[in-house]
Amino acid sequence: MLVPLACAYPLLDPSFDDTSEQGEQLEHATRDGELSHLSEATLELAAAFVPMQAVVAHAARPVEAEPVAPPPPPPPPTPEELAALLDDAATTLVDLEIKIDPRRGPRGPLPAASGLQQAYDHGRALVLEGRFEQIRQWMALAQFGSREPGPHCGYSPLSRYDLVVTRPAKPAKKGAKELAYLHVVVPARGLPKPGERGTHEAWIGDARWINLADSLDPTADYLPFKTNGNESLARQWAQADVVHAIVDIAGEYHQRTGTVLGIGDLSHVTGGKIEDHWTHQKGVDVDLYLLDHDHPDKAGRPQVWWNHIKRGASLWTAEPKGKGAREPLVDPADELSGTRSSARLEVLAEIVLLVDDIAYFVHNDPVVLDPFDDQAGLRRPGRRFLHADNRGFWPAHADHIHLRWVAGELPVGVAPRP
Numbered sequence: 001m002l003v004p005l006a007c008a009y010p011l012l013d014p015s016f017d018d019t020s021e022q023g024e025q026l027e028h029a030t031r032d033g034e035l036s037h038l039s040e041a042t043l044e045l046a047a048a049f050v051p052m053q054a055v056v057a058h059a060a061r062p063v064e065a066e067p068v069a070p071p072p073p074p075p076p077p078t079p080e081e082l083a084a085l086l087d088d089a090a091t092t093l094v095d096l097e098i099k100i101d102p103r104r105g106p107r108g109p110l111p112a113a114s115g116l117q118q119a120y121d122h123g124r125a126l127v128l129e130g131r132f133e134q135i136r137q138w139m140a141l142a143q144f145g146s147r148e149p150g151p152h153c154g155y156s157p158l159s160r161y162d163l164v165v166t167r168p169a170k171p172a173k174k175g176a177k178e179l180a181y182l183h184v185v186v187p188a189r190g191l192p193k194p195g196e197r198g199t200h201e202a203w204i205g206d207a208r209w210i211n212l213a214d215s216l217d218p219t220a221d222y223l224p225f226k227t228n229g230n231e232s233l234a235r236q237w238a239q240a241d242v243v244h245a246i247v248d249i250a251g252e253y254h255q256r257t258g259t260v261l262g263i264g265d266l267s268h269v270t271g272g273k274i275e276d277h278w279t280h281q282k283g284v285d286v287d288l289y290l291l292d293h294d295h296p297d298k299a300g301r302p303q304v305w306w307n308h309i310k311r312g313a314s315l316w317t318a319e320p321k322g323k324g325a326r327e328p329l330v331d332p333a334d335e336l337s338g339t340r341s342s343a344r345l346e347v348l349a350e351i352v353l354l355v356d357d358i359a360y361f362v363h364n365d366p367v368v369l370d371p372f373d374d375q376a377g378l379r380r381p382g383r384r385f386l387h388a389d390n391r392g393f394w395p396a397h398a399d400h401i402h403l404r405w406v407a408g409e410l411p412v413g414v415a416p417r418p
């Protein structure tokens, strides 16, 4: 699936010209009076004809366009240029108040598929070693230009470099200090153009992780969101396959509901413990929000409706535990018609049902989710759609949906655990 990438790519060429040449010529001719000898009826007809011609000309454009050979790529940087680019990177680290001297030699794990070994062999990389918490902050500064980017996809001079975080899959010794590494790499072909970004990824052991905002536009295709307001692009890292699946789910949800999906925490770039969660440590979890953009709060944030089960009935309210205003029913005359949120939950459940890699779908509402639970188990033994009545050891999820990816066999016939 191809998407325009707000974080990963520059803006589209603004010189794109949508007016047709033929339409323009006729317009000029009319303005210049060349058609003045024609009858008024003919002129009217001609005026009416312009938009139609414009449409036809526009539609025909791709066929007429002559293929233009791309300019030859610039030669790869010389050793002197590489040294200068790494010096620039080191200066930028100081500007970003990263107060540690980078090393020019390899350090920490260098997974074969990462290309890091070659980068060091060619003198294209430097590395910072730090505790998980430091590496998270330094990566956010280098990638987004801010220690805590929130939902904003900012920019730093280091965004043009390839930025690669590595860490061992497990600490070398039990109880040993957990260290990770941030490699700043000049791509083999040199830096991309100003305003463009390098490849940003993480390797947890040999597993490749990527950031959601490099695959999906956080200003148009989804909304980074948490109910407590602490959403951050720096907490949207996960295993590459998980991110690709989220991209597809968000795209289909947008298409079917007409609203963008709210997406909260995935994991930190290093993995490991993350505030607000027991889980979300391994790049296999995501929180999703069924946002109501038609009822923003005072700060302009979309409304999230909380699900609450009262005497078997499913309530959707502005505050937790059935408090606050009720979300309007789709059909006010029909108590069983459900709300916009329950309709969105059903759409999301239909989309996710087809993705068998997702082992657990967790949300409070049994009215929507119970029928999906049986179907999920038929598709893949042990797959579950969990809700207030069957959630086992999973915590309640009243304001968002939690998705968990699990590879391999799933436990069957036992109370589900996170």
Ligand SMILES: [Zn+2]
Pocket (backbone or CB within 6 Å): 277, 280, 285, 286, 287, 401, 402, 403
């Ligand atoms: Zn969660």
